[in-house]
Amino acid sequence: MSAPPSMAAAIAASLPAPQSAPTPAGPTYEAIPASMSKVIDIEADIPLACVQLDGMVVSKIIKHAREAHGTSAHGVLLGLDLDGTLEVSNSFPLPHHINDDDDKSVKGVARYQASMLRSLKEVQADDSVVGFYQAMALGSFYNQTLVETQAIQQEKLRHGGVVIVHDISRTARGNAAFRAFRLTKAFLDAYKRNNFSTESLINHRMTFSSILEEIPIRIRTSPLLGAFLDTLSAPSVSAEPSFAKPSSALPPSFSVLNLGTNNVSKNLEQIIEAMDAYKTEEGNLAYMQRQIAREKGKADAYVAKRKDDNAARIAQGLAPLPEEDVSRLFKIPVEPSRLDSMLLLGRIDAYSKTLEETSSTALVKMYASRGSAVV
């Protein structure tokens, strides 16, 4: 029957033509104009989750640390922070300045850094500073300069730079150790206010272990580097293998299986030194606290006496004496900063941790080499 189709057609014809929904304009990508790039900093919102070290940086830091034994080796890290990962692609060592307070040497170091950055830029190396590295021995990296430098850096750099700490004695033992740190917020807060009195410590719940927080590190080698290393460590094929000479440029090493003293005596000496320094520091702190308490006691006694006098005079009907400003009469010394003692405690802890690790591996090796079981 033709009626329903025509009716359907009529109804269809009467409906307004469906409007094609306006297609939303596809997202257009415009480059952020340079003037706005400082304001809209997308990368800064992504927090740093991990640090990626390039293979070349690893070997450069190890070489510098080994050559500068005695004086602590430090230098600058260059790279790029990308998508939550800080990629360190290059580094260069800084000359060791003898006297830190000397204005000329500070400027000299700044000049060195600027000059090096310029030169590296010309050969298309990354030239943005992302942190600095410090090499030390036997685990002692809690010191004043590290904290100061990192604090300055954390303000200036976009993601707050990281400190990469390298322990050369651990590398000598067979375990190449790189750790990346950054100052915790709590510590930065207290440091900015330069207030390390007891109450500020309590407020921030600061112990020596909460000064620095560790960031995981990943090591990356470029494929070219990997191929080169493979070529070096592959044993060369020869008809008559000799026993004396290893057949590859990079033979496997078993130096970690050596029984030895492992720097135990030096480590113990350093612990004792640090503990002595800590004891002195604590003695000083206690002395200052006692002085403060004494002065406070005197001030309080004075105020109380004044109050009594005033009460007595009012009772007698005389005008009360003015309550003088106590702080002008009694100089209450400022509460001393506990930063030094905290850093010293951190050092003691780090030294003893290293000692613990060395002695545990030494124990394993000694028991293993004993052979016969002795109860």
Added chain:
Amino acid sequence: MPLVPETSALTIQNGSPGFLSTPGRTPTSVTVHPVALFTILDHYLRRTESQDRVIGTLLGTRSDTGEIEVRSAFAVLHSETAEQVAVDMEYHHTMYELHHKVNPKEVIVGWYSTGSNLNTYSALIQNFYSQEIAPHQAVHLALNTGVEEGQQSGVKAYVSSPIGVTPKPENAVFLPIPCELQFKETERSGLDLLSSVSNGSTDAYPATDLDILERSLQSVSDMLDRVLSYVRQVLVGEVKGNAAVGRYLMNTFGASTDELEKGAFNTSLQDTLMVSYLANLVRSQAEVSTRLALATAS
């Protein structure tokens, strides 16, 4: 032997080996440090599109016997066209000054280039570097990255000596000298780390000391397994035993640990136990002390 212009004979001039460190000596061998190699590779990776090969300066030390130790390297700007080659000397001097401040012991010992083709430009650059460090001779390190087909990656070292009738700078022949990789024991673990990373091992980083020890012991255990299977095969008669190998094994396994028991081994063991206990004690003390400081009522 000086060149005599009247004769038409070609002469090759070489420094006579002396027993004292005379300044004009030719280097006899080169040892390269891994840092220098990695720096060169990194520079090669960062080159611009137009550059086919990159060059740079080598820094290191010279010994009295003519052995050159290359400790580090830095890149130098250079451009190479069909007609001419240009090297940025200003840059080279600046970088050398900067590096010298940190490491006063390192001096310029030569230059490197990636790609092993030695052409006229190489001779010219070699001549220039030799003039820089006169009276010593410059070493040229040719690093082949092995990126192109058919070329093996490797490092070769050369010194140049003039050849030809007229002493022009581009008339030089490159004489190869032995070159090997050398590194200090302390850096060994760094290299191990890098090679294990490049092999794609998924061990967690950072590894504790005990992990490293475990891996070493594991590899020793594997080696012992291999030796054991080889010995079994020889005993059964499958494989003809090598006398030298047998003697070597006998010497190695003959060592006994009896004399360890006597002597100071046990006391040393006790000392280590005590040190370990003390270290733990100190750590817990430090922790307690720092918490006590927090608990003091101000």
